[in-house]
Amino acid sequence: MDPIQAAIDQIESREPGESFSYTEIAARYGVNRSTLSRRYRGVTVSRATVLNNQ
Template identity: 65%
Template sequence: MDPIQEAIAEIESRELGDKFSYQAIAKKHGVARMTLMRRHRGETEAYGVRNLSLHPQHEKELVRYIDTLTERRLPPTKEMI
C-alpha cells in the first residue's frame, strides 16, 4: 500500500468523533498535508485512477451486470455492455 493510502486508512480507522491532525498523520507517513486532506475528503483521487478507462466503482458495477447476465444464460454482447 502506498503511503497516502496508509495515512487515509489510519484516519478512517479512528472512532467517529476522535480528533486527529492531518499535519501529524501526513508527517508520520511522509506525504503532503494538503494532498492527504483532499484525498480523504474525496476532492481528488490518485492520478492513476483518473487515467483509467473506467472508474473502479463503474468497473465493479459492469462486472456485476455481466455476471447477472451470465447467470441468466444471456451471453453479454457489445451492445448490451
C-alpha cells in the first residue's frame, strides 16, 4: 500500500472529533506533511490518478 494512502486511512479511522497531528502521522509513515494534508483534504491527487483519468 502507498504510504500516503496508509496515513490517510489512519486519519480516517479516528473517531469523529478526535484530534490528530498531520506532522506526527506524516513522520510515522515517512511522507511529507504538506502532501499528506493536501491529499486528505482533496486539494490534490496522486500523479497515478491523474494519468489514469486521462
